[in-house]
Amino acid sequence: MEDYLPRVEVRVIDDEKGKGLFALRKFNKGDVIFEERPLVCAQFLWNQAYGYLACDYCMRPLETAEENVRRLTGIPGLLLPYPECCATKKDEYIECPYCEVSYCSYSCREQAWEQYHQVLCTSSLIGNTKHPLDQLQDAWREMHYPPETASIMLIARMIATVKQAKDKGGAAHLFSQFCHKTRSKNGDISHKLLGKQFQAQVEHLRQLIIKGLQDEDLLPWFTADGFRSLIALVGTNGQGIGTSAFGVWVKNCDSLDLSPEEKEKLNVFIHDLYESIEKETGPFLNNEGSGLYPLQSACNHSCVPNAEATFPYNNFTLVMEAIKEIQPGEEIIVCYLDECNRNRSRHSRIKLLRENYLFTCSCPKCESQIGDEDITSESEAEAD
Secondary structure (H helix, E strand, O other), rough: OOOHHHHEEEEEOOOOOOOEEEEEEOOOOOOOOEEOOOOEEOOOOHHHHHOOOOOOOOOEEEOOHHHHHHHHHOOOOOOOOOHHHHOOHHHHEEEEEOOEEOOHHHHHHHHHHHHHHHHHHHHOOOOOOOOHHHHHHHHHHHHHHOOOOOOHHHHHHHHHHHOOOHHHHHHHHHOOOOOOEEEEOOOEEOOOOHHHHHHHHHHHHHHHHHHHOOHHHHHHHHHHHHHHHHHHHHHOEEEEEEHHHHHHHHHHHOOOOHHHHHHHHHHHHHHHHHHHHHHHOOOOOEEEEEEHHHHOOOOOOOOOOOOOEEOOOOOOOOOEEEEOOOOOOEEEEOOOOOOOHHOOHHHHHHHHHHHHHHHOOOOOHHOOOOOOOOOHHHHHHHOO
16 A cells, blocks of 8 residues: 555545545546555355355455355355356465454464454354354344345454554544544435434443443443444445455456357356346346455545445455546545445435435536436336
């Protein structure tokens, strides 16, 4: 990340927008603006429960491409051609010797142990008693069904990171830079995870966090208001992460030196696989989770962005790429909505942004559509 810091600068814009990220040099379309690893990340709990296997530290897939596509299609005997295009290295996988959490490498296991896993390892209770962190995850799944947008384990890893840090104040300060408002500035919007219908569940989560992780140096985080701020922090700032062994196999197949006939045969095969996946699994192709990225979180939203976050290494490393030319001094803006939602009506986009990010969008696209009738299509109404 340090190589890219001179390329960008975080600046305070105003009281309403807060901070933003600005270019210090020109970026052409396709240029890498910066790379960044998260302070913490976590796989979504329902994603994990449904058998999507990922490294507990970096979210690299733990399935081979063939195992991945067999599960997604429901075809146990399916064979993939060109096995050399699978990037999975199962011989390097390793588990925590105490709680059997899985990692893609010894390095990831050691980094997790040094940062937070000593606190979060669930081997500390012997017998039939369920660990408070297991109870916490069960409670979160009851509150937050797919499609998932956040994970309570981000909060757990934040707390554990501070508890294990030599400089606890410095570690806590790293997380304080993220926006953690529970309501909009004028108080008219609350984060959707903090609505009245969730009050009892949020309090239950707080009690479980206290039971499993309370720390004297972090008492403000465990108060009712402090915990609500943590929920808002991970809900507002959590950047989605997606990794896929099958996706990497498909990408690597594109680089094969094949005859036109072989290429066409492979393309048809891949197309049919995606259709089978759609029928069996729907849109949930990837290992999915979220992470807290300091630079990425400084990027403001626009429905017409000039940059986008990508994950080309098939792990938690975020690469911010320019999707159009960016001039020195220009703000780097991203779209907080996924590809499907960004193409919905202005009414639906604003509703999603208000619920999840506590602001009303006034980007050029939204302003140009301000006269549009506030109607929602039938499919959008079902999603809302």
